[in-house]
Every structure is written in C-alpha cells, then in structure tokens.
Amino acid sequence: MDSTEPQAKVSTLLLAWYDRHRRVLPWRALPGKKADPYRVWLSEIMLQQTTVQAVGPYFKDFLSRWPRVEDLAAAPLDEVLAAWAGLGYYARARNLHKAAKVVAEEMGGKFPDTAEGLRALPGVGPYTAGAIAAIAFDRPEAAMDANAERVVARLFAITAPLPGSKPEIIARGKGLVPQNRAGDFAQAMMDLGSAICTVKRPACGNCPLRALCAAEAQGIAENLPVKGPKTVRPIKRGAAFVVRDRKGAVLLIKRPEKGLLGGMLEPPLGPWTEKFPKPAEALKQAPFEADWKKLPGIVRHVFTHFELEIEAWVAEVKARPSSLWKDAPREILWVDVERLGAVALPTVMKKIITHAIEDEGPLFRKKG
Template sequence: MVQPTSPVANSAALLAWYDRSARVLPWRARPGETVDPYRVWLSEVMLQQTTVAAVAPYFLRFVERWPTIEALAAAPVDAVTGAWAGLGYYARARNLHACAKLVAEWRHGRFPEDEESLRKLPGIGDYTAAAIAAIAFGRKAVVVDGNVERVMARLFAVTDPLPGAKAHLKALAAALTPEVRPGDYAQAVMDLGATVCTPKSPACGICPWMEPCQARRLGIAAGLPAKAEKAPRPTRHGIAFWLIRPDGAVLLRRRPPHGLLGGMMEVPGTEWRDGLWSLDEAAAHAPLAAEWRPLPGRVAHTFTHFHLELAVATAKAGPRAAARGIWCPLDNLGDQALPTLMRKVVRHALAKAY
C-alpha cells in the first residue's frame, strides 16, 4: 500500500482548505471569536447520531432560551426534555440536564479541559470528550465520527468493514492529528467528510487530500468505508389508549426513568412485543375499564433496532375517573415532553377519534 504524504503536510493542506471553506454553523466560533465551551458541548451532544440540518434549529432555540449552562441547569428537566422532543435518543436530554447541573453547581459553570475528566460527566463519551477538549480548549485529541471514519478509510484504502475497522481507523486518525490547531483540524476533517468526501459521489477533484488519497488512486473511493451487512429490523406491536374526559382532557403518563424514551410523557398503552395484540387481550393493560373502540389505521415508527406499529383505541371517561397519570387539556399537549412517537399517536387520535 502506498502511504499518504507526511502527517504534517497532510494537516497543513487540510487546515489551509478549512481556512477557505469552513462551514458556517451556529455553534462554531468564527475567526477572531472566543470559543464558548457551553455551545461546543451543547452542539456535540445534540449532534450524536443526528444531522447538522436537524440540530441547527434546536440548538438556536436552546441557546435563546438557556444562553448559559447555569440557565440550563436551573431549568426544570421537563422543560429540557420537552424542548428536545423530536431530536430522538431522549437519554441525551436527561444526561444533558444532569451534566449542566453538575457543571453549574460543582464546577462553578466551568467544564474540565482534559478528556479523562470530561468523560466522567453525564452523557459524555469518548467522542464527545475528545471533541470538547480539542474544539473548546485546544487540546490535542483524536476526534472520530462517521465523517472522519469515511475520510480515513478512503485516504488509507482500508477495505476492512465497519464496525470491525473502527479501532484501525482511529489509530490512523491519531497519526494525522497535529499539535497545532487541533480543534480546527478536528472540525476540518468533519467538514471534509460532510461536504467533499461524501458517502456517495465524493468530489475527489476538489479535495485537499486528493494526491495522497490511496482509495482515489485505486478507483475505490466511492465504495469505502465497507460496512458489514446489518440484520433486518424486527417489527414490534402495541396498543395505545386515548382516554378522553368530558372536558376534553386526555390522559397521559410518564414512562419509567430508564430505558427507551425514559422519563418522557406518553399516551398509556401496552408493552411492545413481537406478536399482534387483540383489543380484548390489551384491555387488561388499559388505564381503566371502559368501552374501548379501535381507531382505523396504525401508527408506524422506527427505532434504531426495531420497527414499531401501534394501534390506537379510544374511550370516554367519567368526569371523576380515577386513572394513574395526568389529565392534559388538548390545547396543552404541545407543552408536554412527548417524544416523536407519541406526537404521531396524538395526531392519529385527533384525526380519527373526533
């Protein structure tokens, strides 16, 4: 295998390209601006397994509502999870709030600057710790996300499939990470992967690493990184119960604090399982005994590891019905910390039950 040019030459060429072509992002400090560690941390947590386009409006709303980590720490956790609704992976929102409280209350609003200390904070793993250390504090750290893995796989023509090749790709990325401007370098590699060395149809002709790129020389860039074949996602099933009081309020409940959608609000329902539920069977899991009526259609949603299909049944409750949960007026549903799945259930029920 022909090796790329020296790490120093590679990092210098990439940084020169970044100085000309860096993306303008709402959390990124522009030339001459002081980097705000709060904004770096907030954006990196939001960007975990989520796209820049999806994150940008959420980020702007968060910093407008909570401009400092102290403000975020002082907010009720339900307000934070409610503002997060739609971004997915809701444990991130709970960890975000827990981390804000810890940094605000125990560290006087200052983040630690080294990776080891950062990893001890809630919701901060290896990648996020490296990104904060490099971008916010100028520490030399190896920042590897999906974009960086793709760039390294092509630059060094690594044909071993992911996820098995992750450690190798990180070692290659470490060899290229410079002592000078490590934060800019980390963002430069991610920008390169996002805008030039893209998953499909990479623009090799304008790439600052065109010459040393071994995959380009071999004509295999578009096929890298190789990925192991994924097992098909199974489909699970459940029934949600849309219970309405005479005053129009709807019953909601809070999910357990841990696990999928932990701590979020939901329309009560059955557990999710492989087999379909009959309404008679599911009635034992309803919030109260009532004349439950199935609504036409189903709510479909896809999680990382499985598809979910929910049927929705509706019933009317008496004015003093005793059911565990909270009664929420229809006009206030938008203020609840409902995840995307439950917002789909609400829309379905509103369209079919009235």
C-alpha cells in the same frame, strides 16, 4: 496515503481548504474567535448521531432558554426533556442535565479543559471529549466521528470492515492531528466528510486531499469504509389508549426513567408483542373500563432496533378516573390539547395522538 507521508501535508492542505469553505453554524465561533465551551458541549451532545439540520432549531431554543450552564443545571429535568422532545436518544438529555449540574455545582461553572477531564462527564465519550477539547480549548486531540473515520479509511485505503477496523482508523486519525489549530482541523474533517468525502458519490474532483488519497488512487473510495452485516429489525405490535375528558384534555403517563424513551410521556399502552391483541384482549389492556372504540388504520414507527405498529383505541370520559391500574402506579397527567406541544412527548407518541385526534388544525408544530 503512504504511511511515511508527513501528516503536516494533510493538515496544511485541509486547513487551507477549511479557511475557504468552512460552514457557518450556530454553535461555531467566527474565524479567529474563541469558542464558548458551553455552546460547544451543548452542540456536540445534540449532534451525536443527529444531523446538523435537525439540531439547528433545538440548539437555538436551548441557548435561548438556558444561556449559561448554570441556567440549564437549575432547570427541572422534565422541562429539559420537553425541550428535547423530537430529537431522539433521550438518554442524551438526561445526561446533559446531569453533566450541567456537575459543571455548575462542582466545577464553578467551568468545563474541564482537557479531554480526560471532559470524558468524566455523563454523556461524553471518546469522540465528544476529543471534539470539545480541540474545538473549545485548542488541545491537539482527535475528534473521530463517522465523518473523520470515513475520510481516514479512504486516505489510507483501509479495507478491513467496521467495527473491527475502528482501532486502526482511530490510530491513523490521531496521527494526522496538528499541534496548532486542532479545533479547526477537527471541524475541517467533518466539513470535508459532509461536503466532499460523502458516503455515496464522493466529490473526489473537489477534494483538497485527492493527491494523498490511497483509496482514490485505487479507485475504491466510494466503497470505503466497509461495514459489517446489518441485523434484522423485528416488528412489534400493540394497542394505544387515547383518553380525553369532557374538556378534551388527554391522559398521559410518564415512562420509567431508564430504557426506551426513558422519562418521556405516552398515552396508556398495552404490551408490545408479535401480533395485535384481539379486541377482547385489548379491552383487558385498557387503563380502565370505558366505551372504547377502535380506530381504523395503523400507526407505524421505526426505532433503531425494531419497528412498532400501533392500533389506537379512543374513549371519552365524563370524570377523570381516580385510579388506572392496580399495579405499578405511574405519574399521571391530563394535558390540554393546546399544551401537547409543550410537554415531553416523543415523536412516536405524537404520531399516535395525532392519529387518534382528528381535531381542528395541527396539534404539533415543528421546531424552528
């Protein structure tokens, strides 16, 4: 798009397209209706780096458990983490709970109605603050997520690679926001990026902004935005120890509150290194002495910045040991098989437990 082109043309065309093609989503108000700030905030946190499809069942479940922000604030953190289990990026759930307490206890249950005010809540960054301010309060703020960045990079044919070009893209995007219907405009950008201006094979023939798109004019739309080089992902390996008592309950311990899978549960695990521990070495890593048996096969899981391979060791104990390690005691739980789906187990740990317990029927059911 020519930089002198009036932004009004973009918003007019995009909003007209949105009025005909807008998606129906659980957290989205019906046309002309006011959005509920609590629902908008909850959905925006869940949608960070997460697909609409994955969020759907979690959003409905959270809203059913905790209909108001005061309900969420009053819930124990462990319950919130258990409900979040499987959605990933667990710091989001901890910050969600923190922010709910702030809003419920310090703001009388009312969310701030400006981007600046929202930005002060834990877990709310520049994108989310703009999105909530626009969608819930109709403030003329930009919501520059990856969709909007892609649309803008193509509209203006910005060929410099991300993330270096991000400031320019965001500045261009802010210049497009209309004074009226800013919330619809923000959601229209996302719907356009999701349905038309896609990463691969964009449907430029159906795009309402085609005539204004500089990248399309140059035939380079699919190549934008350019991204920097990818980093290599190392592989870490280790042993997991799945213990069951005579009733079949599984021993789980709680991870530290900060860092990877913070505050979530796991079976006892050895350290993660380049190579698997040899059997004698693995037995030293076990939480206590028992008749450990190593299972055939490997559990693989991919995290954002490394891959994990786990060999599972299993044992059955007659009595629940009173102590595990001498150092760094951690919270211990024995969880019945039927309750495994109701506690804060991240997906990787569910994989390990599923691998170790070839039981009668599935241990975990997918949400929704």
